[in-house]
Amino acid sequence: MTDTALPDTTVHPTPVPATPPDTTTLTCVFAVCRAGRAEAPAGVSGHTEGGALRTLPAGRLTAVVQHVPAVGFSQEALRERLADRRTLEECARAHHEVVSAVAAVADTVPLPLATLYLDDDRARSALVGNERRFLDVLDRITGRLEWGVKVYTVAPRTRPERSGPPPAASPGPGAGRAYLERLRNRRQERDRFHDAALRTAERVDAAARAVAVAARRLRAHGPEATGKHRSQVLNAAYLVPVGQERRLREALAPYQGTPGVELELSGPWVPYSFTDGSALA
CATH class of the missing domain: 3.30.70 (Alpha-Beta Plaits)
Structure with a gap:
């Protein structure tokens, strides 16, 4: 961890192919909370190329997500963009600002930078599939x-x-x-x-x-x-x-x-x- 507490800036392996087929946006997941606890944070915008921050219900969990353009967030595009230190820092700060805003109001599991899915349904499926593990982590960090x-x-x-x-x-x-x-x-x-x-x-x-x-x-x-x-x-x-x-x-x-x-x-x-x-x- 650095003094600014930025997240790990390694591009996270995701279910997104190098060139996503037949889609214009991807679902970027920033953070996960217990169901009903999270809300779309005000005052932060996430990645500048993306849409509005919003919540995504997933069983007993709620995620804070954002639609981002597939053309700029495919694996190939990310590898190229994040090789530039300035762009990497901008993306990391945008991610961290969202996570910090969510954590200010609810116990939060931050996901790694560039955690991406082809759509909301696939993101929801991944979260529900790991629901028990997320809840265990939330139990561990509550009040800490x-x-x-x-x-x-x-x-x-x-x-x-x-x-x-x-x-x-x-x-x-x-x-x-x-x-x-x-x-x-x-x-x-x-x-x-x-x-x-x-x-x-x-x-x-x-x-x-x-x-x-x-x-x-x-x-x-x-x-x-x-x-x-x-x-x-x-x-x-x-x-x-x-x-x-x-x-x-x-x-x-x-x-x-x-x-x-x-x-x-x-x-x-x-x-x-x-x-x-x-x-x-």
Whole structure:
């Protein structure tokens, strides 16, 4: 999960063929709630190319859906469009805005970006076929929200060392040995900071789990996301009962300001990490 809590932006495998036959629109499903709980959210429009947001009854469930043009949302078209980072971000934000608006009024299972069906009947059939699993997930997340915790190790600020071997004109016979010794000491210092951050991360995780009802370790972000001066050692999501936010903050407070460590708490978010909508749709 990122700080903006956007959904997984991998194009979700759907029952839509590469070129949908004899149809002008597809049904895009954003989120699923218990029957009668969801309503078409006001103030958000979904995908700009699509029609109005609406609800789709499906047995004991209700989905929030939108008709989208088949020509722009076939698998081939989506692969091409979402290869562009700007278009991908626009689609992901549109999806997330709908999910967040629905979740503001009802317990919600968010579905992955670009969950598409040929028509309403096929979408309804898929939802009813997974009805029991959706209801189980809704039971799990009712009255609970997701919080994200990230821990980074931050290397101590030191004066940059000259790269390459010591200059030929270095004074004294021990200059080269001293240069290598400084490099070795810096590596050892970085390793010590990293090991200390890992231990702190484990304590942070244990403290958060003591408050949460469920937890997930997520893939750590690389330097392209964290920056070159810090390294992520914990990226985790916690499912926390509503009303326990203060307790969570108090549990993590002792680790704020730990030397060489940065701790970030974000949320609350729609519980994307605990609904596994990709396995349900």
